[in-house]
């Protein structure tokens with residue numbers, strides 16, 4: 001669990017982060033959104049003490065981080081920086097192995113971990129292990145950067161726009177994988193993004209920042225249906241709010257008894273997928289794999305809830 | 307390709323000339339007058355060359371060590387305020403004429419190799435220092451951020467990140483220093499250091515252009531070879547990081 005208490009950072013007289021308090025429970029995924037320059041990166045960097053707070057405290061599992069040696073603290077916190085920051089003179093494998101090496105893992109364990117992570121991020125180890133960073137595309141470099149942050153299986157992960165350079169397909173896959181890893185390992189994750197769809201898809205909670213202040217910190221559904229300020233409403237966008245809301249709910253939760261013709265939809269597909277399928281195939285109801293149907297009426301009701 | 311063949315050829319020619327200068331006499335004969343000897347034989351050219359190279363190597367090594375250590379110190383947090391001072395000192399080392407350094411250090415150190423080493427060391431400090439400084443400060447900010455964020459200690463960052471990344475530029479600085487020192491070392495012969503300057507000075511004193519020419523040529527070819535040697539090292543170090 002990480003507790004951020006009244007954290008403030010001043011540059012000159014400007015509070016770049018202004019009295020922010022936040023608690024993220026163990027195993028939770030918090031997405032941090034906000035306009036450019038709103039202080040998201042600075043907030044992250046105060047958690048691993050790359051920036052020292054002007055005021056306030058950060059507690060990890062009840063321990064004040066200011067009491068720990070900074071470099072030891074940072075080895076426990078995975079950090080994927082904005083723009084991958086790979087070491088140009090080291091191979092992909094050496095980059096990923098950075099923290100495990102600092103922690104003194106045995107060689108064989110490090111090698112196995114590197115290959116495991118490369119596989120996970122769709123990078124064939126045989127091809128990529130010995131590449132130098134300048135031989136990677138932007139998206140590949142970014143995935144290696146994320147793999148490096150995950151390498152030592154940290155309990156706490158900080159990610160600053162980790163998927164910015166990925167194409168939509170790989171991005172969706174990387175998001176799903178990240179969520180899966182985070183679930184499986186029970187990692188606490190704070191992730192910064194500018195992409196609201198990503199925030200809604202990934203976040204257990206979404207925290208919205210503006211000009212250094214925390215405006216709202218709630219579940220995606222609450223943020224969508226009940227934005228705390230006009231700024232939050234504008235940021236998440238009102239035009240496709242209904243669709244975003246639908247994307248939060250799996251088909252299984254919307255299914256009703258009944259029969260319908262045509263191909264079935266998977267129960268873990270989202271309501272948004274179901275709506276798209278209804279419109280595309282011209283059906284008013286879809287059968288759900290494993291029984292039941294989801295109807296256009298249910299979807300409409302779900303999308304217009306407030 | 308042609309460039310490399312030419313280099314190899316000049317290296318071979320130089321080696322042949324140093325080992326057995328006799329057969330080259332006809333080449334230098336046109337530059338002598340009154341049947342003066344065409345080849346300098348007072349001291350073996352080979353041993354002069356080796357001694358010349360040794361003096362340059364020691365001086366470059368000293369400039370490199372001191373220049374690099376200085377650059378590392380002034381780029382650490384505690385040493386940052388000494389940056390302007392270090393810049394001034396190395397710049398003065400470069401602007402102060404080596405001849406004057408010789409003249410000033412002979413009374414203290416006596417004739418011989420010592421004063422020459424001091425002069426070359428001071429003269430060569432600036433290129434190494436400035437290049438090491440550029441290498442240490444010029445890395446992408448994200449790399450430093452990542453290194454800190456991963457939990458490398460300042461010392462680990464220096465050895466594992468900063469120095470390897472600065473290597474290509476440091477080598478470029480060493481190349482400049484080596485080439486400059488190679489030429490400048492000739493003046494060491496005025497204070498009895500054993501360098502190729504001896505041949506040139508003998509030629510000047512006896513108005514024998516052939517001596518001046520062969521001394522100058524040997525130094526010149528050595529400089530070109532060393533220049534290219536360091537260049538190759540730089541490219542190798544840089545290519546790994548995708549610089550060249």
Ligand SMILES: Nc1ncnc2c1ncn2[C@@H]1O[C@H](COP(=O)(O)OP(=O)(O)OP(=O)(O)O)[C@@H](O)[C@H]1O
Pocket residue numbers: 011016034035036037038039040041042043082
């Ligand atoms: N070292 C610094 N000195 C002075 N001002 C700084 C410093 N670092 C950041 N700032 C300022 O703090 C503000 C917040 O920066 P920060 O990087 O946290 O924004 P961000 O929310 O991450 O933005 P983006 O979405 O563009 O990455 C910006 O106005 C920035 O100019």
Ligand SMILES: [Mg+2]
Pocket residue numbers: 040041042082160
């Ligand atoms: Mg940022």
